[in-house]
Amino acid sequence: MESWIVLTILLMMIVTYVPRTAPLLFLTRFDLPKGVILWLKYIPVAVLSALLYPSILLPAGELDVSSSNEFLVAALPTMLVVWCTRSLFWTVVVGVLAVSVLREMGV
Amino acid sequence: MSTGMLSDGIATSSIRRGMKAATPVVMGYIPIAIAFGILASQVGLGIAEAAAMSVFVFAGSAQFIAVGMIGAGNSIGAIVVTTFLVNLRHLLMSAALSPHLRGLSHKELAWFGFQLTDETFALHSTRFREGVPDVLESFALNGTAQVSWVLGTIAGVLVGGVVSDVDGLGMDYTLPAMFIALVFIQVHNSTYFTVGVLGGAAAMVFQVTGMGVWSIIAATVLAATAGVVLEQWKAG
Numbered sequence: 001m002e003s004w005i006v007l008t009i010l011l012m013m014i015v016t017y018v019p020r021t022a023p024l025l026f027l028t029r030f031d032l033p034k035g036v037i038l039w040l041k042y043i044p045v046a047v048l049s050a051l052l053y054p055s056i057l058l059p060a061g062e063l064d065v066s067s068s069n070e071f072l073v074a075a076l077p078t079m080l081v082v083w084c085t086r087s088l089f090w091t092v093v094v095g096v097l098a099v100s101v102l103r104e105m106g107v
Numbered sequence: 108m109s110t111g112m113l114s115d116g117i118a119t120s121s122i123r124r125g126m127k128a129a130t131p132v133v134m135g136y137i138p139i140a141i142a143f144g145i146l147a148s149q150v151g152l153g154i155a156e157a158a159a160m161s162v163f164v165f166a167g168s169a170q171f172i173a174v175g176m177i178g179a180g181n182s183i184g185a186i187v188v189t190t191f192l193v194n195l196r197h198l199l200m201s202a203a204l205s206p207h208l209r210g211l212s213h214k215e216l217a218w219f220g221f222q223l224t225d226e227t228f229a230l231h232s233t234r235f236r237e238g239v240p241d242v243l244e245s246f247a248l249n250g251t252a253q254v255s256w257v258l259g260t261i262a263g264v265l266v267g268g269v270v271s272d273v274d275g276l277g278m279d280y281t282l283p284a285m286f287i288a289l290v291f292i293q294v295h296n297s298t299y300f301t302v303g304v305l306g307g308a309a310a311m312v313f314q315v316t317g318m319g320v321w322s323i324i325a326a327t328v329l330a331a332t333a334g335v336v337l338e339q340w341k342a343g
Contacts, residue, residue: 001156008177008183009156009159009163011187012164012166015187016164016191019191019194019198019201020194020198020201020220020223021217021220021221021223022198022220024208024216025213027205037199038335038338039332039334040199040202043198044199044289045290045293046302046306046327046330046334047196047323047327048289049302049330050310050326052286052307053306053307054311054314058315061314063315074280078287079287082288082292083291087131088131088134088226088288088289089131089135092139092281093138095277095283096281097277099279099280103277
């Protein structure tokens with residue numbers, strides 16, 4: 001294994017592990033200010049949306065809201081499945097199937 | 108001797124319960140881990156490298172982004188900063204679970220935190236409302252989830268060496284589909300909805316205007332801050 005990938009994985013591990021564990025270990029002793037907790041509450045939906053929207057709406061780095069954007073079209077059945085089942089597994093399966101079917105059809 | 112055998116029996120059933128509880132996460136992880144392994148092999152990572160990332164980092168979306176950034180020739184610094192910012196959300200999850208885990212030792216908390224992902228958090232936060240189970244049960248749940256993630260990664264690298272055109276399979280949609288599900292599940296009310304739409308729209312504007320890697324971070328900070336303002340304003 002080359003040293004750059006070892007270093008990358010090691011640093012990724014540290015920066016991932018510390019935020020996951022530090023609050024578990026210290027929160028009972030050092031309470032976060034109320035405003036910070038309020039702000040952190042909105043981070044998950046904000047960051048996931050910031051990652052999601054461009055991946056679906058900017059597939060080639062430019063806005064594509066046409067029916068030839070299979071990621072956007074497949075989002076409809078995908079949202080329907082998560083709304084009905086709340087299952088991560090079936091949502092992913094249906095989303096992937098929808099994209100492969102759309103590509104097979106050459107939409 | 109007999110008490111030793113009795114506690115062994117209790118431990119075995121705790122582990123079984125934990126493994127069983129992990130089932131939905133395992134089902135969700137395997138196809139995503141396979142897709143991750145395929146993507147990793149496409150950017151030139153081998154089995155040991157991809158598996159090491161799944162063992163030591165164990166963070167789905169950050170691993171996809173990191174591998175994508177490796178493929179695009181980004182610096183280690185940019186990858187690590189992005190990983191940190193993408194995974195910073197676990198700070199809140201860790202904080203939210205901490206009141207339930209006061210009975211754990213420091214070593215147990217240190218191990219629990221290592222396997223805290225969006226999905227294990229989702230299960231634990233639901234389960235802990237009905238009482239905190241045996242720590243072995245929680246560890247079995249986390250361990251089962253991670254083992255499936257690592258095995259799926261290895262399978263994906265092996266498949267990736269054979270399958271050259273994965274686009275036709277739609278596997279590149281696993282991450283967007285997972286995010287659609289996670290965003291959907293995390294929208295508890297109209298404020299969360301607004302934060303999500305604002306974060307997504309801001310990220311697109313920042314990306315199109317050339318902010319690059321910082322577009323996600325800037326959009327996240329902007330949207331979360333707007334969420335706080337909106338909540339305060341609604342509360343009057």
